[in-house]
Amino acid sequence: MGVKERKKMEKQMRRSQILGAARKLLLSRGMDNISISKISRESQLGVGTIYFYYKSKEDIFIALQEEGLSLLLDIIQQIHGQKKLPSDRKLVKIADAYYAFTRDQQEYYNIINYFLSSPRIFFNEDQKNHVDMAGSRILQVIQEIVLHGIDTGYFNKTDPKKFSIMFWATLHGLVQFKKLEHTALHNENIQQVYDYSVQTMVQMLHKKGEE
Amino acid sequence: MGVKERKKMEKQMRRSQILGAARKLLLSRGMDNISISKISRESQLGVGTIYFYYKSKEDIFIALQEEGLSLLLDIIQQIHGQKKLPSDRKLVKIADAYYAFTRDQQEYYNIINYFLSSPRIFFNEDQKNHVDMAGSRILQVIQEIVLHGIDTGYFNKTDPKKFSIMFWATLHGLVQFKKLEHTALHNENIQQVYDYSVQTMVQMLHKKGEE
Amino acid sequence: MGVKERKKMEKQMRRSQILGAARKLLLSRGMDNISISKISRESQLGVGTIYFYYKSKEDIFIALQEEGLSLLLDIIQQIHGQKKLPSDRKLVKIADAYYAFTRDQQEYYNIINYFLSSPRIFFNEDQKNHVDMAGSRILQVIQEIVLHGIDTGYFNKTDPKKFSIMFWATLHGLVQFKKLEHTALHNENIQQVYDYSVQTMVQMLHKKGEE
């Protein structure tokens, strides 16, 4: 019995050994520079071994993406959990947290972003469902906040689902514009635009005249 | 001098010959299927010749991106040029046109998106200035519309530049979410969210109570 | 002794378990898609276990070949057993049965064919005797029929062994030509050639003038 458990532990360890190597490569060299043989070299494991634990390169990417998403989700849920915080503050804080995430966990952001924006289809139906559901949790949290704001009469009535998607898409789009700061955007500071946008969207939710 | 000019002309012709082949491959086979040797075959030019005119594959991509951007810019400017159209209608039409563009000119959209979402930095200083200016013109048009709306008292006062960037980023972000329609978005129709978002943003610009 | 016997039984069971998995893979996925690890997965046994019972992939193929041959032999013997059937009818029926076998049991046919047409020598002395005897039985049956035909004065005198080998080789060769039907054979229907050949060979056996 102890044997079985140890085996299981070791298996877990190998998986994280592989993921560790992949993560290291991801963080140091970027998405386009990961290959199975590089992971093999980095992890000191044979290529066959990599394939024993992950049945394709995509599976490894998925695991990494899930890491990133769950990291982000944790942050967001931690904010969501602050019962005393009013709904609008929650949205602002979440937006800020996302901006910080894209800055501080750049490569995790990159990997999430990579799959979202690539025209290529990387994942089969199963994989897609698996991954996207993780991302869907984030949208759900925002939706819950909006819904709660509406229910308590704090926010105007609006389609909470549509609003949440717009909200998140706006943040997402703005972050991608960051690299245009000094060219197309003529030195307009993206972070300020980001703050402006968040504020604007949140104000939209507030009942006119009340405030 | 006549000689010099002819030489320059010929050089231009070769470049457009190459670009033509690349464009054909882009539109017919997609981004991931362009390689120098394929361009060589398609353009009836030697690989060496390709390299003489474009020093790397990325340079060709950049040129194609410019094409796509200028295509999009044309559409937008054509809308902008409709003097009789009120500012809010213009914004809606531009948004609709962009959505249509991402649908109908998918490969051009993909290549624009590719550079925008890639974590890598592709451009040297020269290329940056040269290329992104095309994208910047789009934002300028929107900005002009917003500004004109404010100046004529049609829109609320708001930072026109920041608003334009937000506006565009939202559209851009939403289009990228399209691929999540059936997973993370739980079958929420993105086009409807897109319309909702455009409407919402435009309404924000309108003076309260007036309309 | 009872223990020894049970051990032997269990060993047989394991072997047939492995063979069952291999057969399933053979019939469903074809020869080229069998690998030890696939057999391992299919049979619910560890790869090491497979190697314990069969010391190589080829050994498993040989076992499958035997299966196929014995399947074919059964069909042929069933025909041979029809006492009332005249010798010439038997030959025709056997030929037809073989043709049907190559069509309906394609993967068994493929594996038999594989060993027969491969330039490599797969068998060690042991395997040779063991395996080929199955094939040899088929020839014996034909030989018996021919011999009986001659003995009863139904057929001309000819070397029964040589004739049988020629008979079988012709069928075998023709089946292999099937894939040339639309190219080298210029749409000549192989089945018709097959029938023609069988008839021709059988007529050769008949006494001239009689019938």
Next chain:
Amino acid sequence: MGVKERKKMEKQMRRSQILGAARKLLLSRGMDNISISKISRESQLGVGTIYFYYKSKEDIFIALQEEGLSLLLDIIQQIHGQKKLPSDRKLVKIADAYYAFTRDQQEYYNIINYFLSSPRIFFNEDQKNHVDMAGSRILQVIQEIVLHGIDTGYFNKTDPKKFSIMFWATLHGLVQFKKLEHTALHNENIQQVYDYSVQTMVQMLHKKGEE
């Protein structure tokens, strides 16, 4: 002009350099042991170079097969060209020549045989046509001989095409049985069976009674 021709010559040389290496590997190690990288090593050329001259592994196989077929065809046509030889003697000589070919040019025989008997589909439609047409020439020669024999009243009337296919298939099948000589065939000498079969088939063609 001289330059162009030399280039062409050099290109031819490279092709035969590659084919030479492939042939050498084929003859020394057998079909299953050829890989592009082995050809690359053997020919002292980079793998990329191989692919520059042959666009796939299959193309190389085809070239080799064509070599073999044309070798065989030459022999057969040389016999066919002997105007004085009666039709039956021609058939016997061709059969003998084929038997000798399978013995003396074993690896060429193996490669032809390999593709004929493999259940796998190696070639696309184009490649198949290309190759099989070469094989079809052999059958045509036999057919011509049979037809000529019939026309001159030397042979019985029979379907010349069907007969030719049967004739060749029988030879082909018998050669494949060679490896069973000491097992399934119980030491019956295949060459004798071969001779017996050829004689038998040729006699069938002769008018009864005349001879």
Next chain:
DNA sequence: CATGAATGAGCATTCATTCAT
């Protein structure tokens, strides 16, 4: 007996790039 983790050579193919002509 039975396991299944680990291996690493091997596969066909693509590619951006160089360079002698």
Next chain:
DNA sequence: TATGAATGAATGCTCATTCAT
């Protein structure tokens, strides 16, 4: 200028086999 032959590293992935437990 223009060519296209040559390169060889790189890719994702499979597989038969071994061996410590």
